[in-house]
Amino acid sequence: MSRPADPNGGQHQAPPDLFVMTAEIATRYAAEIAVHRELLAHVASTRGPTRSDPRWPVDDNPIEGPSLIDPGLKIHLRHSYQDAGNLGSFPAGSNPVAVRIHVQAFAATYPDRAAAGSDLLDAVTEVESEAWTRALLGEWWADHAYELVRNLHPSERERDSFSFKQRIYVVLLGQDGEPTLAPDNFTFRRLWPGIGSARKIEARSVPLAAHIERVGSFFETEGLRDPNTDADGGWRVEFTGLDPAELTASAGETARRVMRLVRVRGVIDSKFRPTRVHIEKSTARVYFMWSKNPNTFAVSVHLPQSFDDLPGPPGDTPGSLVSCTFENWQENLLTGMLLWGTRTRMDDGAVHVSWPKGGPSHDRAYYVADVPQHDRSGVWLARAGLNIDKAVAAMSSGHVAAWLQAYVNNAAGRPFVAHAAARWADSTTAVVDVLESVPDTPKSVLTKLIHTITHVLANSGARTIELHYVDDAFAAVGYKEHPDAEGKMHLDVTAMS
Structure with missing residues (x-):
């Protein structure tokens, strides 16, 4: 991480030997760099891999060697990454990943980085750290990179942390591996602890350098921001009820913390979009949308x-x-509280969700899961005696909305005993026309399948669900018998229990 910049300084000017050092490092570690670049491209396209992947190079192909400036140091490069979509405003449909390059220095008396452990030295210079980073990233990626800048006044705890004793660079990559400049509301401080800002490193590409000279190091977001966000990229949230200043000191401070944190995109999940915070004397209530659910x-x-x-x-x-x-x-929420939590429809129409008294009540004898979709989807269900024709046809036509399977909850996950499938009739109407079980399967399994597939469809954007089956147990979810079609039920998702 860079030291805080001179507030009166301008565009960073690279020392004249930077690119000579970059070329020397690139030549010396060409084989290792090739492995790492392939991995970083893979990270951009898949958000992987895991350490079990043979392309993981940190241990087997480290980019590590003596400092070109200080004979008492060795330099080690590693990477980390995180999804960047919630860190700023990007064009619709883009899914960038922030790839961090960590430049770490340790005493040359250690044989390698592993032996140094947490004993890192805050000693690598700006020019050398940038040279190592440029050598790894290559010219085009490096032209779009930024160095993270530390807070002006780090705490003693931050200064003593080994994670602080390194320089960190970041480049934003699309799934096709193409880099992009950061948006003007990008929150660099969420990339690593103790970060206050970032500096753009010099671009060697003449067109890109001219673009940066003309409009700056970030792209403008005014015309492409999510309409549910403010200029800073945070969620646009309505605040109602009491002013925190009217509360006790502890309640007021807690309310203010809720109001600030809830605006941070991705703080819960990318599917979570807060709309309102209502403050009462002893309660803060957060209203939100989840995925495409209309409730x-x-x-x-x-x-x-x-x-x-x-x-x-x-x-x-x-x-x-x-x-x-x-x-x-x-x-x-990520483990299904909207499904198993206590749901109460409030007077304002919102569904209040809370932890059920006594904890979630699960039928642990049977498990419900998605049917994986590929060219052999459901063949195991057919072998169990279930008819998969409608579900496969919906999948083949591109109209499948959901396909779930139920099986005995044991170590083997066998046998399969039931399945349910739905297709899209239009953009907001789903039809559940597959619900089947093998003989002697408890009726509760079918009820569980309907309960689960209903929530899956609601979260996928269904406003109406047509059910080609009738059972009193389905009424508990909110289904009603169809007035114009015997043997069918329907559900208004915005009125479901």
């Missing part, structure tokens, strides 16, 4: 009335309490 949902957090009312660690301050609460919401 508005809400979750609540208790506002402590005194600092003594705060729970113990890790939620012993208003800030940590809110962070823990958001982490719990994230875990619960």
Whole structure:
């Protein structure tokens, strides 16, 4: 990470020996660099791989060697990455990844980086770290890269951390491997702890350098921002109810923390879009949309009335309490709380979701999962005696909306006992016309399949669901018998239980 820049400084000018050093490193480590570049392109296209992948080069093909400037140092390069779509405003449909290049220095007395462990030295110079980074990335990727700049006043804890004792560069790559400049509302500080900003490293490409000279190091987002976001890239959220200043000190600070954190895109998940925060004396209620579900949902957090009312660690301050609460919401929403949580339709039409008393009630004897979609989808269901013709036809035509299977919950995940499938009749209407089980399967399994596929379809954007089956158990989800079609039921998703 770069040291804080001179606030009066202009565009960074590379020292004259930077590109000579870059060429020397690129030549010396050509084989290792080729392996790493292939991996980084793979990361951009797939957001992988795992350490079990043979293309993982950190251990087998390290880019590591003596410093070109300081004989007492060795330099090691490694990478990390994260999805960047929630860190700024990008054109619709783009799915960039932020690839970080970590330039780490350690004493030459260690045989290698592994032996150095956490004993890193905050000693690599700006010019040398940039040269190593340029050699790894190559000219085109490096032309679009930024160096992360540390906070002006890091805490003692940050300064002592080995993760702080390195320089970090970032390049934004599309799935096709093409780099892009960062948007003007990109939040670099979310890329690594202790980061305050970033500096654009010099571009050697004449057209790109001219573009940067003309319009700056970031692209303008005014015409392409999500209409649900503000200029800073955060969610546009309505705040209603009491002003936090009207609350007790502890409750007010907790409410303010909720109001700030909820605007951060991706803080829960990319499917989570907050719309409103309503503050009451002892409760903050967060309203949100989930994926393409047409319903508005809400979750609540208790506002402590005194600092003594705060729970113990890790939620012993208003800030940590809110962070823990958001982490719990994230875990619960991603594990299906909209399906298994206690749902209450409120007077304002939103569905309030909370942790059920006594914990979630799951039928653990049978498990429901997606049917993987490929050229042999469902053949195992057919072998179990189930008819897959309609589901396969819907998949082949591109109209399949969901296909779920149920099986005995054991170590083998066998046998398969039932399945359900739905197809799109139009952009907002789904038809469940497959619901079948093998003989002697408990009726509750079919109910579980309908319950699950209903939520899957709702999250996929269905507003109406037609069901070609009738059963009183389905009414618990909100289905009603179709007035114009005997033997069928239908559901208005915006009125579902």
